[in-house]
Amino acid sequence: MTAQSIRLTSLLFVSILTAKADEGMWLFNKPPVRQVKEKYGFEMTPEWLSHLQHAAVRFNNGGSGSFVSDEGLILTNHHVGSGFLEKLSTAERDLLKDGFYADSLEAELPCPGLELYVLQGIRDVTQQVDAAVKGLSGEKAVAARRAVIAEIEKNATDQPDEKGDVVTLYRGGSYQLYLYKSYTDVRLVMAPDAQAGAFGGDPDNFEFPRYCLDYSFFRAYENGKPAKTPDFLKWNSNGPKEGELTFVAGHPGSTNRSVTLAELEDMRDRSMPDRLALMLRSEAILRAWADRDLENARRAKGSIVGTQNGRKAYMARLNGLLDPAFMQRKQASEDAFRKQLKADDQWAKADAAFDQIAKATAGEEALSPRIQMLEGGFGTGLYGMAKTLLRVADESEKPDGERLGEYQDASRVSLELGLLSDRPFYKNLETVRMADALMVLCDKLGATDPIVVKILAGKSPQERAAELVSQTQMDDVEVRRALYQGGKNAVDASNDPMIELARLVDPEGRELRAKAEEFSEATAEAHQEIAEARFAIEGDSNYPDATFSLRLSFGVAKGYTEDGVAIPYETTFSGMSARSVNQGGVAPFDFSPKWSASMAQLNPETPVDYVTTNDITGGNSGSPVVNEKAELIGLVFDSNSHGLVSDFAYTEERGRTVCVHPASIVESLEKIYHAKRVLDEILK
Template identity: 40%
Template structure:
C-alpha cells in the first residue's frame, strides 16, 4: 500500500522506452511543464497561474511522502501510511490509536509527529553553470569535493533564515543539470485525523499493488508555527465529488527514485548485485520479526507497522528481480540504448560515456558489499553515528563538510536527532543483530571489517550489550550530546557512541574511495550522456525522480487485464461484500458499527493514467479546476515498472477519493470541526 520504486512486468508488455516522453508519461519539473504537448493530447493545458497556485499548495513531508494544504489554517491531506509511524508513536498498550483511529476534536488535541517537517517549494533556480564551473577539470575525489563545496555554498548563501527556509541543490539527469530548490518549511507538524489502520490497510499484502481496492488510505496533519496553526492562503479547494471517466487529472508530489536513464551496465549491477543482496537480507529480517512478534500481543502491536513496511518493500524488490531477469524486457532497454548511441555517434564533446560508466560500475561492484555493511542498522545506532559525525563536521568550514552536514541541512538533522519519540528495545536489538549477522555472512568472519564490527562478540551479544547499555533512547541525552559538540562526543562513555566512534573512520574511508572511483567518474560520464540525450531527443525529456516536486498529467481510465476490462472505480459498499471476517479482509469495526449510515454508492478508490512512483504517496490528485478530488496512495501491479519505464496501456495510479473521505468524516469517524474547515467555515 506504500508507493515504492519497483517493476513487475511480463515479456508481453510493451512500454515507453527511455528516449522521448510520450502519451501521459513524465514526472515533470514545475519549471519545464510540457504545456504544448498536453494541449495537443487533451485540448487544454494549465496556464502559469494554475501551475503557480498548485505548486504553492504542494507539500513534501520528511520520511518520503507527499501531501497538500487543503485549508487556510495549515490543514494537510496525505495518506494514512505516511502518518502511521506518528500514530503508532502516539499509541500505548491501553490506547492504541493505530487500531482505534484518531480524531482531534479541537486543535488542542492534535498530537505532535516527531521528526516530521512540511516543506513547500517557493523557488526553483538553475545553478548548473555555477556547479560545473566549480568542478572545472577536476577529477576523482577532488571533483566530488569541489562539487560538494559549491553545493554547500549555494544552499547556505540562499537560505540565511534557517528557521523558516531550507535550500537544497538537486542533481538532475545524473549531473547534467543542477537546480536550487528553496522551501518554506514548517517544523512543527501535528496529527489531526486518522482512520483505523484496518480501514487504510484493508486487504493487506494480497491487495497491495492491486485493483480493485477498498482502502481509506487518507489522513490529515496540520502545520504549526510558534505554537499556532499556520496561515496557508495558497491551498487547494476540497471537492468531495466522484471522478468522471476520461477527465484530466494531475498528480503533484515528490516522486522518490526512478532509474529510467540508466545504462545497461547499471541495470546489470542492480540485477546481479544490489537487488539480490537486498531481497535476501530483507527476507530474513521479515522472518526474524514474525518470530519475535509471535511471542506476545505487545510485540505484535509494536512490530506491526515495521512488518507492514518490510512486506511492502519485499513485494517491490521481487518484482524488480523478475523484470531484470526477463530477456524481453532487457532487450527493450538495450534497444533504447542502441538508438541513443547511434544518434550520438561522432557528436562533438560526447565521446563514449557508456564505457566510462561501465568502468565506474565495475568499481562499484568491487566496493559495494563493504559499503553496504559498513555500519549496523537500527535507530539507536543511527542517532549515535549522526551525533558523532555532526560533532566533527560542524567544526569544519561549511564547504568542507560531508553532504548532509552543511549549514542548510543542520536544522532538520538536529530535529531528527533530538525530537522525542518512543524506542522499542527488542526491535532495536533485533534489527542490529540481523544487520551484524548479515555483514559477517557477506564479508566473511576473517574480513578486517567483520572484525572491526564484532571484535570478539557475537552479533546477538553485541546488539544486546549496546542496546541495553545506551542512554540514547532519552531525547534529553541526545540533545545534550548535540549541544556539547566534539568535546561531549569525545568524552562520552555511552557504549553506542563509543561503538559509532570506532566505526566512523572506516566508513568515511569507504566513502572517500567511492567518491574517487565511482561517484566522480560516473557523474562526469552521465553529464555527457545527458548532453547526448538532449541532442537526440530535444526537450521532450524529463529527469529521473529525485524526491523533488514534480507534476504528472493523465486521466481517469481503467485498463484491460487478460482481455477483461478493469473498472475505473470501487464503491464504499464493496467493502462489505469483500469482507470475509478473517485478516486482512476483516471489516473495520467503525465500518461495521455505522453500516446503516454509510452511502454505499460513494466512490471509494479509483484509477488514473498518471505517471507516479514511490514518494508520490499522499500526492493530491487535482482536476482541471485546480480542486483536489483524491490522494494517490498506490499503483497497480503493472505500474511498478515505473522504476524503469512507463506503459500507458497498463500503468495506473490508485487514488482514494475525496468523496469517500468526506463520507468517513461525516458518518464513520465523525469530525464535524474538520468537515466545517474543509468547507471553508472553521468553527
C-alpha cells in the same frame, strides 16, 4: 553554438518529440503545457501552476501531501503518517489500531521529528556548479562539487524557516536550487483505524480493485498557531469521471529511466536481489518476534508493513528487469543512440561515457558489501543516533564546504529535528533488529574479518546486540542533547557503547564512502557528457528522472483489461463489503468495531478508490489528484503491480496509479468517525 550553450538553452523549453502517451514526471519550471494542450485541449496557466505548487507539501519521511484549508490542514496517506502514529502510541493507546481524531485544536498531537517543505521557487545554478569542477576529476571534483553546493545552499536564504536544496537533474546535466519554506511544528489531526486505512493489507497491496481508506490529516503550525495557507486545494467530492483529465502534484522519490544498460544489469544481477533477500529475511524475523506477544506485535507493526511494502515493490521491479524483452528494448535504444554519437567526432566523449559508467559501476559493485554493512546502521536507530553525534561533532570542526552534505549548515535544522526530537525506542525490538544485522554482517564480510571481530568483541551477534542496546543511553533525548551541545569534547569523552561502536567503524566507513563518492562522481561526469549530447541531438524531450523534488504528471481516470477481463476504473463501499465477505471476514479483510457498528449508514454506491494513467513512483504517496480547476479530486496512495516497473519505463497499457476517492473520505469522516470539525474545514 557550443554543446554547453545548447544544453543550457534547451533546459528552458519543452519538447514533445519522444514522450509517449501520458508519460512524464515534469518539472514545475518546465511543465508539459504543449503536451497537455495538444492532447487534451487544456492550457495550464502560470497562475494555475503556481497555485498547485504552493499547495503541494513534501514530508521529510519520503511522502507527499497538500494543503486542503487556509489554516494549514494537510491531507496525506494513512501510511505516510503511520510512523508518527506509531511513535505517538503507547501500550494503552494504540493510534494505529484505533485511529485518532482531535475534536479541538488543543487536542491535536505534536509529531516529533516531522518536518514539511513547500516549494517557493527554483533557480538554475548549473553554470555555477560546472565552473567549480571544471578541469577536475576524482576526489578533487567530489570536494569541489560538495563545496560549491554547500555555498549555494547556505546563501540561498537568511530566513530560519526556509531551506535551499540543490537538486541534481538529468544525472548531472543540470543543477537547480529549490527554495523551500519549512514547517517544524506539525500536529496530527485525524487518522482512521489501520483496518480501514490499510484494508486488504499485504495481499491487496499493489493490486486493483482496492478498497483502502488510506488517508490522514495533519496541520502545520507557525508560532504556536495554525499556519496561514491561502494556496490550498478546494475539495470536490465528485471525484473524476471516467476519461476525465487528472493531474498529480507530488514528490516522486527516484526513477532509473535514464540509466545505462550496464547500470540496469547491475541492479538486476546484484543490488536488487541482495536488497530483496535482506527484506525477506527481515520480514520473517520481525513476524516471528511479533507473533510471540501482543505488545511485540504493536511495536513491530509499522516495520513489518514497511518491509512487506518494500519486498513486494522490489519483486515487481526485479521481475521487470528480468523480462528479456524489456532489456532487449533498452539495448536497442542504447545501441541506436551510440550509433548517432559515433557518427560525429564531437560526441566521442559522450560515446566513451557509456564505458566509463560501466567501469564505475563495476568499482561500486566491488565496494558494495563493505559499504552496505559498515555505513548501513546495524539495523537500529540507536546506533544511527550515535553515528550522527559522532560525525556532527567531527564535521562541525571543518569549514562548511568541506563537510559531508548532511552536516552542512543548510541541513542543520533538519539534522537537529531528527536528532533531538523525543521519540520512543523499544529496546527489545532494537535488540532483535541489531542481532539480525550483525548476523548478516558475519555472512557478508566473514566472521574472521578484522573489523567484524572488533565489532563483535568476542561475543555472538545476539549477545553483542543485547549488550550494546541494553547499555546505551541513546534512547534518552536529554543525553543526546547534552552530547550534541557539548560538541567534540563531549562526544570524545563519551563511553556510551553505541558511540564507541560508531567510533570503531567510522574510519573505514569514511574511507569507503569517499571511494564510493569518487565512483559516483565518475558516473555523474559521464552522464553529464551523455546528457549534453542528448540535449543537442534530441532537444530537451526527456524529462529528468525523479529526485524527490516536486513534479507534475497528467493522465485520465481509466480502467484496464487483465487476462481478458475488464477492470472498472473505480470501486465502491458495496464492493468493499463483498471483498470482506468473500475472504471470510478475517484479517486483513475485517472491520474494526467502530466500522462494524456504523457500516449500514454508508451509501453502498459511494466510490472508494479509482485508477488513473498518471505517471508516478515511490514518494508520490499522499500526492493530491486535481482537475482542470485545480480542485482536489483524489489522493494518490499506490500503483498497481503493472505500474511498479515505472522505475525503469512508463507503461499505460495496464500500469495504473491508485487513488482514494474524495467521496469515500467525506462519507467515512461523517458516518464512521464523526469528525465534524475536519469535515467543516475541508468543505467550507
